[in-house]
Structures are given as C-alpha cells and as structure tokens.
Amino acid sequence: MDKLIPSPDAGIEGVKDGATILMGGFGLCGIPESLIAALRRKGSRNLTIVSNNAGVDDFGIGILLQNQQVKKMVSTYVGENKLFERLVFEGALEIELNPQGTFAERLRAGGAGIPAFYTPTGYGTIVAKDKETREFDGRMFVLEHAIRGQFAFIKAWRGDRWGNLVYRKTAANFNPMMATAADFVIAEVEELVKVGELDPNNVHTPGIYVDAIFQGTNYEKRIERRRTRSA
Amino acid sequence: MILNQDERSQRIASRISKELRDGFYVNLGIGIPTQVANFVPRGMDVILQSENGMLGIGPYPTDPEVDPDIINAGKETVTELRGTCYFSSADSFAMIRGGHIDLTVLGALQVDEKGSLANWAIPGKMLKGMGGAMDLVAGAKRVFVAMEHATRERAPKIVTRCTLPLTGVEVVHYIVTELAVIQVTPGGLLLQELAADTTVEYVQSLTEPKLTLPPGGPAPMLLQL
Numbered sequence: 001m002d003k004l005i006p007s008p009d010a011g012i013e014g015v016k017d018g019a020t021i022l023m024g025g026f027g028l029c030g031i032p033e034s035l036i037a038a039l040r041r042k043g044s045r046n047l048t049i050v051s052n053n054a055g056v057d058d059f060g061i062g063i064l065l066q067n068q069q070v071k072k073m074v075s076t077y078v079g080e081n082k083l084f085e086r087l088v089f090e091g092a093l094e095i096e097l098n099p100q101g102t103f104a105e106r107l108r109a110g111g112a113g114i115p116a117f118y119t120p121t122g123y124g125t126i127v128a129k130d131k132e133t134r135e136f137d138g139r140m141f142v143l144e145h146a147i148r149g150q151f152a153f154i155k156a157w158r159g160d161r162w163g164n165l166v167y168r169k170t171a172a173n174f175n176p177m178m179a180t181a182a183d184f185v186i187a188e189v190e191e192l193v194k195v196g197e198l199d200p201n202n203v204h205t206p207g208i209y210v211d212a213i214f215q216g217t218n219y220e221k222r223i224e225r226r227r228t229r230s231a
Numbered sequence: 232m233i234l235n236q237d238e239r240s241q242r243i244a245s246r247i248s249k250e251l252r253d254g255f256y257v258n259l260g261i262g263i264p265t266q267v268a269n270f271v272p273r274g275m276d277v278i279l280q281s282e283n284g285m286l287g288i289g290p291y292p293t294d295p296e297v298d299p300d301i302i303n304a305g306k307e308t309v310t311e312l313r314g315t316c317y318f319s320s321a322d323s324f325a326m327i328r329g330g331h332i333d334l335t336v337l338g339a340l341q342v343d344e345k346g347s348l349a350n351w352a353i354p355g356k357m358l359k360g361m362g363g364a365m366d367l368v369a370g371a372k373r374v375f376v377a378m379e380h381a382t383r384e385r386a387p388k389i390v391t392r393c394t395l396p397l398t399g400v401e402v403v404h405y406i407v408t409e410l411a412v413i414q415v416t417p418g419g420l421l422l423q424e425l426a427a428d429t430t431v432e433y434v435q436s437l438t439e440p441k442l443t444l445p446p447g448g449p450a451p452m453l454l455q456l
Contacts, residue, residue, distance in 0.1 A: 026283040026320070027306035029299065052320070079359030088358055095358075100282060101324030101366030108321040120369040121328060124347075124400030127365065157300075169300040169317050170283050176319040204319075221299040227307040231293040 004161045005212045008038035011186035015044050015151060022107065022149035022178040023051040023061065027224045030171030031060050032153035034188045034216040040067055050074040050149055052103065052174055054084045059222050065093070074147070076100040099127060102144050104177060109146035111180025116145045152182035156205065159189035163210025164203045172204065179205045188216040239409035242454060243377045245270050246407050247336055249453045250375065251277050255333040258282070258367055261305045263377045264336035280332060282363040284323050287315035304363065327363065328370040335371035337364055339378045341393045344440035346403035346415035348376065349395035361398060368399035380408035381437040389413070389420070390439045410434050412452060418443060425449040
C-alpha cells in the first residue's frame with residue numbers, strides 16, 4: 001500500500017467545477033497551503049468551500065476568492081477580510097455561517113456515520129430558523145445535519161505513506177474531523193517519514209481516512225496577528 | 232474622574248478577575264475579556280481555554296519564541312505553559328458544549344433584561360460571523376458579559392429586548408461594565424455593585440430597563456487595581 005503522490009496537482013486531478021471541498025485550518029494556522037495553491041492553478045470554479053475562515057485577502061482561501069473560483073463558503077467567522085465582505089454584499093458569494101462548535105460537530109458526525117444530532121447551541125437565534133427543535137430534560141435543542149465533502153484538503157505536520165498523520169500544536173484545529181468526512185482525502189505534510197517511524201500511541205489521524213499524501217515544500221506559514229512581548 | 236478607554240477596560244477586567252477561583256477552566260473572548268488574564272491573582276491556577284484547541288494559554292511570545300503553529304482564538308501568537316495540551320476543534324467544543332468550562336467572558340453589542348445576548352452581527356453593516364460565541368453561551372457554567380456600559384453616543388447597550396441578531400436566549404448571568412455589576416435574575420436586572428465615581432441615577436440613565444436594587448443599595452464595586 002502506498003498513498004504517496006508526487007504533487008498537490010496530482011492530488012486534485014479529480015476536482016471538478018462545482019465540487020464541495022473541506023479545508024482544514026483556523027485563520028491561517030494549519031491551512032493546506034500547497035493544495036490551495038494547486039487549486040488556484042487548476043482554476044476549478046463554482047466551488048463550495050467548507051472552512052472555518054476565509055483566509056486573508058492575498059493568502060489562504062483569499063487567493064481562490066480573488067480568482068472568482070468560489071460560489072459558496074460554509075464558515076463560522078469571516079471578519080477582517082475586506083474582499084470577502086465586498087463579494088458577499090455584492091451578491092457574488094454565498095455564505096452559510098455556523099456556530100463554531102456546531103460546525104466542528106457537523107464535520108465529526110459526517111465522518112462518523114451520524115446523519116444529524118441535537119445541540120443546544122443557537123436555539124432561539126437565526127441559525128435555528130426553519131430547523132427542527134426538540135425538548136430534552138426541560139431544555140430546547142436544535143437538530144443539525146452532518147457535513148460531508150467530495151474532497152478534503154488536510155494539513156498535518158508529519159505523516160507516512162500509509163496516510164497516518166500527526167498534527168502540531170494548534171495547527172490541528174479542524175483538520176482531524178475533516179480528514180474523516182470526505183470521499184477523497186488529500187493530506188499535505190511538512191515531513192514525510194518512513195512507515196513505522198510515527199509513535200503508534202500518538203497518531204492523530206489513522207491512515208484509514210486518508211487517500212493521498214505528499215510532502216509540501218516552501219511552507220510560508222504566514223502569521224495573521226504577530227503579537228509579542230519584550231524579553 | 233473621567234476614565235479613558237484603557238482605564239475602563241482595565242476596571243472591567245479587574246472586576247471580573249474577582250470571580251476567578253483556583254482550578255477554574257476559563258474561556259475569554261476577544262477584546263476586554265482577554266484582559267482578564269492580566270489580573271489572575273498570583274499563586275492561583277486558572278487554566279485558559281482557546282476554542283482552536285488549547286488548554287493552558289501562556290503569555291505572548293518574545294520575538295524568538297514566535298511559533299506560527301501556536302495561536303489563540305483571536306489568531307494572535309501565544310506561548311504554551313508547562314502542562315499545556317492541544318486537541319481538535321471537535322474536542323474543544325465538546326468541552327465547551329458539555330459544560331466543562333467554569334467561566335466564559337464575552338463582549339456584547341446588546342444584552343437584554345432577560346439575559347439574552349447579541350454580539351456577532353449588525354445586519355447590512357457588519358459581517359463577521361459568530362465564531363464560538365453561540366456554543367460558549369450555550370455550554371459554559373457561568374456567562375459574564377464584559378463591555379462598556381453604553382455606546383460612544385451614550386445609547387444604552389443594556390436594553391429591554393435585543394434588536395440585533397441574538398447569540399443566545401437568556402444565557403447571560405452577569406454584566407460587568409466600568410460603572411456597575413449587574414446580575415440577571417428572574418425578577419429583572421439587579422444592580423449589585425456600583426463604581427465609586429458614579430450614581431445609581433446615572434447608571435439608570437444609560438440603561439433602558441428599570442434596574443432593581445438590593446436591600447441596602449448596591450455595594451461598592453470590587454476592584455483589584
């Protein structure tokens with residue numbers, strides 16, 4: 001078994017116009033930089049992108065927005081992206097906003113064979129509009145449906161040819177759930193290691209979920225808000 | 232005494248820090264809430280949670296310590312502490328929704344007399360998204376709002392009924408401003424503490440619903456400054 005592919009471009013060959021793609025990352029932390037760049041090169045359009053945020057104007061998902069490749073974003077927080085705001089107010093981009101915990105759980109459910117679940121989050125707000133509600137033990141809950149994608153773009157720290165993945169610090173974020181919730185899962189890693197080198201006690205995403213893997217190059221890992229203190 | 236914006240924020244953060252207890256797991260929102268971390272009493276272990284998958288947030292890094300893989304929910308670079316742990320966003324919100332967070336502090340655009348909160352959208356004007364706020368108010372054991380008492384134009388932010396899109400219905404337990412500490416009770420808003428440099432009448436003039444007073448009147452606002 002060998003899931004190693006030569007390039008991000010090889011990984012996304014099957015992406016067609018109109019595809020739904022899950023993309024890991026929180027802000028610019030833990031985003032699949034190489035796969036996003038390859039998708040921009042390929043130029044697929046009318047995409048639905050499921051990602052917590054929408055990048056910044058000139059990096060991350062922002063470069064797909066610039067190139068008018070995105071029809072709809074499913075996200076939780078899109079502030080501080082002027083291009084994004086303009087596209088939405090002009091009607092050029094559809095947005096579905098989710099509470100972040102609901103978003104995470106919808107993805108987890110999507111990968112775990114759970115079609116829908118009840119959550120207290122958002123009851124009585126516009127996110128519960130037209131959704132089924134139900135009372136459990138005197139409290140009201142909202143029925144939320146699972147999310148799945150045709151593709152998932154995953155960024156991990158280390159991985160092997162079998163697709164076992166390890167994330168680093170807060171760069172894990174949505175990557176572990178998204179890696180379980182798509183028909184075809186492509187992982188990019190900073191360091192590809194030999195099968196057997198990862199500590200079996202500390203594999204975060206077992207290889208069963210991953211269809212293709214490659215080692216990325218020249219990671220920029222841009223910092224959105226560099227905040228420091230004096231030494 | 233006229234406080235500038237920084238002084239108002241510090242006073243609010245300082246007052247909220249009085250609610251911290253040893254062993255509390257706390258989630259702080261962006262803005263004034265973040266500053267509560269600066270007032271954790273010495274010797275008290277308070278573990279800060281970040282929605283993006285971290286328990287045990289350390290201070291901002293020095294230049295050489297900056298690591299793009301360690302950020303807080305405000306996307307700022309932070310550091311880890313001894314005992315810090317990392318986890319996925321699904322685990323993070325299981326903690327939040329599952330009632331494991333002792334205290335959360337959030338900012339607000341409006342809070343109403345029933346404790347409903349609006350803090351994520353102004354239709355046609357501001358498009359940001361709710362992030363983790365709806366989950367935090369649905370799941371945390373104690374929900375505190377930290378905000379300036381009124382808008383810059385001195386319009387009330389504590390209102391009879393929120394007019395902006397809601398974050399949660401009847402979720403807020405306490406409102407802390409630079410002027411007062413207000414408890415949300417089934418009988419309405421109770422003015423528990425009053426800052427030394429204001430009056431009940433002034434606070435009421437900046438508050439839409441009628442405030443109720445505890446027997447003997449409000450206590451002086453506890454501060455750590």
